[in-house]
Amino acid sequence: xxxxxxxxxxxxxTRSRNExxxxxxxxxxxxxxxDRGWALAALTDGLDFPAVKSSTIRNxxxxxxxxxxxxxxxxxxxxxxxxxxxxxxxxxxxxxGDSAPPPSVSETVAALEAMNRKSVVTExxxxxxxLDPSGRYALLKLATGAMRIGVSSRLGKVAFAxxxxxxxxxxxxxxxxxxxxxxxxxxxxxxxxxxxxxxxMPTFRPFxxxxxxxxxxxxxxxxxxxxxxxxxxxxxxxxxxxxxxETRVYSRSGDDISxxxxxxxxALTIPAVLDGELLxxxxxQGGEAGPDKQGGAASFNALQQRxxxxxxSKKMLAESPAFVxxxxxxVIEGEDVRALEWQDRRRRLEEFLxxxxxxxxxxxxxxxxxxxxxxxxxxxxxxxxxxxxxxxxRRDSPYIAGRKTGLWYKWKRDPLLIDCVLMYAQRGSGKRxxxxxxxxFGCWNGDPDMGAELLPVGKAYSGFTDExxxxxxxxxxxxxxxxxxxxxxxxxxxxxxxAFDSVxxxxxxxxxxxxxxxxxxxxxxxxxxxxxxxIESLRSLIRD
Amino acid sequence: xxxxxxxxxxxxxxxxxxxxxxWVDPGKAVARALVTHGHADHARGGHGATVAxxxxxxxxxLRYQTGDGPSGGETTPVQYGETIRLPGGVDATxxxxxxxxxxxxxxxxHAGERVICTGDYKRRAxxxxxxxxxxxxxxxxxxxxxxxxxxxxxxxxxxMAKLLERLAAYPDRCVLVGAYALGKAQRVIAxxxxxxxxxxxxxxxxxxxxxxxxxxxxxELGELRxxxxxxxDDMRGHIVIAPPSALNDRxxxxxxxxxxxxxxxxxxxxxxxxxxxxxxxxxxxxHADWNELTRTIEEVDPQETWITxxxxxALLRWxxxxxxxxxALALVGREDEDE
Numbered sequence: 065x066x067x068x069x070x071x072x073x074x075x076x077x078t079r080s081r082n083e084x085x086x087x088x089x090x091x092x093x094x095x096x097x098x099d100r101g102w103a104l105a106a107l108t109d110g111l112d113f114p115a116v117k118s119s120t121i122r123n124x125x126x127x128x129x130x131x132x133x134x135x136x137x138x139x140x141x142x143x144x145x146x147x148x149x150x151x152x153x154x155x156x157x158x159x160x161g162d163s164a165p166p167p168s169v170s171e172t173v174a175a176l177e178a179m180n181r182k183s184v185v186t187e188x189x190x191x192x193x194x195l196d197p198s199g200r201y202a203l204l205k206l207a208t209g210a211m212r213i214g215v216s217s218r219l220g221k222v223a224f225a226x227x228x229x230x231x232x233x234x235x236x237x238x239x240x241x242x243x244x245x246x247x248x249x250x251x252x253x254x255x256x257x258x259x260x261x262x263x264x265m266p267t268f269r270p271f272x273x274x275x276x277x278x279x280x281x282x283x284x285x286x287x288x289x290x291x292x293x294x295x296x297x298x299x300x301x302x303x304x305x306x307x308x309x310e311t312r313v314y315s316r317s318g319d320d321i322s323x324x325x326x327x328x329x330x331a332l333t334i335p336a337v338l339d340g341e342l343l344x345x346x347x348x349q350g351g352e353a354g355p356d357k358q359g360g361a362a363s364f365n366a367l368q369q370r371x372x373x374x375x376x377s378k379k380m381l382a383e384s385p386a387f388v389x390x391x392x393x394x395v396i397e398g399e400d401v402r403a404l405e406w407q408d409r410r411r412r413l414e415e416f417l418x419x420x421x422x423x424x425x426x427x428x429x430x431x432x433x434x435x436x437x438x439x440x441x442x443x444x445x446x447x448x449x450x451x452x453x454x455x456x457x458r459r460d461s462p463y464i465a466g467r468k469t470g471l472w473y474k475w476k477r478d479p480l481l482i483d484c485v486l487m488y489a490q491r492g493s494g495k496r497x498x499x500x501x502x503x504x505f506g507c508w509n510g511d512p513d514m515g516a517e518l519l520p521v522g523k524a525y526s527g528f529t530d531e532x533x534x535x536x537x538x539x540x541x542x543x544x545x546x547x548x549x550x551x552x553x554x555x556x557x558x559x560x561x562x563a564f565d566s567v568x569x570x571x572x573x574x575x576x577x578x579x580x581x582x583x584x585x586x587x588x589x590x591x592x593x594x595x596x597x598x599i600e601s602l603r604s605l606i607r608d
Numbered sequence: 609x610x611x612x613x614x615x616x617x618x619x620x621x622x623x624x625x626x627x628x629x630x631w632v633d634p635g636k637a638v639a640r641a642l643v644t645h646g647h648a649d650h651a652r653g654g655h656g657a658t659v660a661x662x663x664x665x666x667x668x669x670l671r672y673q674t675g676d677g678p679s680g681g682e683t684t685p686v687q688y689g690e691t692i693r694l695p696g697g698v699d700a701t702x703x704x705x706x707x708x709x710x711x712x713x714x715x716x717x718h719a720g721e722r723v724i725c726t727g728d729y730k731r732r733a734x735x736x737x738x739x740x741x742x743x744x745x746x747x748x749x750x751x752x753x754x755x756x757x758x759x760x761x762x763x764x765x766x767x768m769a770k771l772l773e774r775l776a777a778y779p780d781r782c783v784l785v786g787a788y789a790l791g792k793a794q795r796v797i798a799x800x801x802x803x804x805x806x807x808x809x810x811x812x813x814x815x816x817x818x819x820x821x822x823x824x825x826x827x828e829l830g831e832l833r834x835x836x837x838x839x840x841d842d843m844r845g846h847i848v849i850a851p852p853s854a855l856n857d858r859x860x861x862x863x864x865x866x867x868x869x870x871x872x873x874x875x876x877x878x879x880x881x882x883x884x885x886x887x888x889x890x891x892x893x894x895h896a897d898w899n900e901l902t903r904t905i906e907e908v909d910p911q912e913t914w915i916t917x918x919x920x921x922a923l924l925r926w927x928x929x930x931x932x933x934x935x936a937l938a939l940v941g942r943e944d945e946d947e
Binding site (some may be wrong): 076078079129136137142147150153201498499 | 758887
């Protein structure tokens with residue numbers, strides 16, 4: 065556990081991505097199995113110990129230290145695991161005398177797996193007693209699964225590939241066929257054994273991605289256009305095996321989200337790997353796009369209710385059923401079609417579509433345009449809320465993992481802009497725990513010169529530079545007029561130009577409106593607040 | 609007969625010693641100032657008269673021209689352990705606080721009542737100044753910079769070992785240590801020497817005069833050189849010390865691929881170190897940590913504790929839990945000097 069703790073500490077204090085990769089790769093080479101496999105799983109968020117939650121740690125601590133002192137400490141640090149790791153000795157008041165030597169990573173994982181809600185209260189403290197502050201931090205991060213050390217699961221896979229000089233795309237393909245501690249993966253990469261057998265495994269295959277179009281102009285003879293739908297990109301995989309077959313749904317980052325969308329598992333029963341946009345039906349807003357009036361998708365807001373859930377209620381399945389609008393295919397009826405040109409894959413996909421249930425699948429329509437100029441006009445003209453923009457795909461492009469220049473482009477719709485006034489601010493978490501970095505802003509409910517009030521319309525915590533964050537933090541601290549717990553009310557003297565993708569009716573805010581993906585576009589230090597926009601201006605931007 | 613302790617008052621800009629019309633560490637210019645130590649949130653220029661240890665007066669002369677010429681005001685040096693009589697029948701005794709060179713707790717006695725203002729203090733050994741002395745009193749006016757139970761400073765030897773290990777591991781780079789110009793910088797240098805590091809140490813220009821002043825007061829710092837006088841390549845494999853503000857500044861571009869370290873008690877919290885882009889956090893503090901703050905209150909065992917600045921809420925809570933009387937003072941202009 066000491067080496068793993070040292071690795072985590074080094075990762076926390078390392079800024080450079082290359083240096084992070086080097087540190088992880090070095091650890092993976094130097095550490096024996098199965099410790100390194102468990103560590104890799106921990107770094108890539110692949111471990112889950114249901115008995116240990118943040119609240120578990122909080123409760124354990126509150127039995128050992130005055131709750132007020134705990135809260136003051138937690139507020140200062142901004143992270144429960146780190147606070148507990150630092151407070152442990154003080155909380156024990158030196159009572160932890162002779163305890164066993166530090167546990168290994170595998171021993172730790174085994175102990176955590178064996179814990180239940182009741183036993184955790186005594187067993188987790190026993191483990192904590194055997195570690196120093198760095199070790200305790202590592203243990204609690206491992207146990208709660210929230211590393212937040214700037215290592216994505218992708219970075220972990222790249223580091224693995226670097227450590228043993230293998231292809232990261234291959235690693236991605238084997239990854240989901242295996243489970244921690246990934247013995248076969250290490251045997252293949254580190255010891256030169258045969259690659260893991262994934263023949264009948266529902267594994268993830270790396271997505272083909274697009275570059276932003278920006279100033280590029282393409283010839284429509286070489287490129288096909290289709291809508292970029294505003295849901296989440298998914299990969300559906302079905303394989304046949306002895307037990308009848310298995311289906312999985314993967315997110316763009318290669319996370320297995322099958323449990324979140326169980327209705328899709330029954331919908332695909334033919335061996336295939338399909339690439340598409342997952343959307344939900346419901347309060348239909350997407351009826352306008354394309355010549356065949358393709359639609360039927362609810363706004364992203366409706367989809368958002370279903371994201372991130374480990375179990376789904378029947379009610380939710382009935383109210384917001386999911387479906388996939390297909391873009392492409394990697395495997396059709398067991399045949400890998402990635403090497404084919406896009407137009408051939410598209411034809412194969414169109415032929416395959418009737419074999420899929422129409423309730424759960426349709427295909428993203430091709431947007432016909434004679435010229436690039438004509439396409440630009442179509443893009444300008446769309447008001448459909450379920451559309452994020454256009455995709456441009458080279459007609460002869462094979463399906464290649466990653467972002468290869470010149471093959472696929474995304475051409476997003478321009479964001480909407482509105483001037484709002486900063487009303488409340490709250491501290492960020494993690495790296496931003498000492499900064500007021502989460503902002504709530506509002507618009508006027510009438511003429512500000514005639515006594516109108518500001519009503520909150522949204523919240524944002526991105527879109528500004530670190531330099532700007534410092535200035536904003538200073539602004540909040542010096543312009544605070546009221547405190548409500550962690551929330552600071554400011555004197556409402558600063559205008560933000562806020563960019564957002566769309567706006568909807570919502571009961572969440574007093575203004576009755578909610579924005580999708582709002583971010584700070586510009587800070588208008590110069591603009592007088594009475595010139596900020598009114599609620600009715602924002603309301604007029606609702607597309608339906 | 610006036611009410612007990614009515615002769616000592618807490619005002620926003622300092623502690624007022626009423627019969628003497630003197631102020632402890634005032635935040636504005638006053639006729640008579642009693643100064644605990646030379647840090648900017650305790651010492652300032654422009655006082656009519658300044659009463660402090662000779663070392664603190666030397667630091668104030670360097671920084672604020674205190675006692676230097678007619679505009680610098682009068683100065684009264686007080687040795688450690690010495691008592692001087694102030695107007696109005698108030699006795700002031702200067703007692704080592706262990707914070708930086710010249711730092712003192714000030715014991716004030718009047719009408720049989722004893723009040724101590726600690727200024728800033730620590731309980732660890734420091735080669736650059738004499739150790740804190742526990743002194744009984746009725747009212748103990750303490751700092752609380754690291755007044756949260758999560759702050760327990762590790763032994764400095766381990767932090768020095770971390771620094772020297774990193775230096776040895778990267779012979780083609782230098783380690784840039786951010787350290788406050790008064791106190792921390794000299795302590796880090798002296799501790800490096802004690803750990804057997806006798807290579808030249810390179811200084812940011814803002815450090816030079818204060819290091820010389822320490823040497824004049826008998827603190828050995830070994831061979832010091834200025835970054836400004838040195839070609840980049842000569843600093844490979846060496847330690848460079850600069851004020852924290854220079855760490856991520858353009859100034860550091862003249863250094864050979866520096867590894868950024870920061871010597872501060874705040875470095876105990878990972879996210880604090882990350883915010884400052886620190887790669888090598890060194891938990892070294894010139895303040896008492898939580899256990900030392902609470903142990904000191906127990907040892908001094910005053911009737912009442914006043915808390916001047918820092919994380920006063922938590923220390924207040926501790927006093928409450930231990931049935932000790934305490935109050936937090938709202939002094940202005942006190943800052944966490946490392947930030």
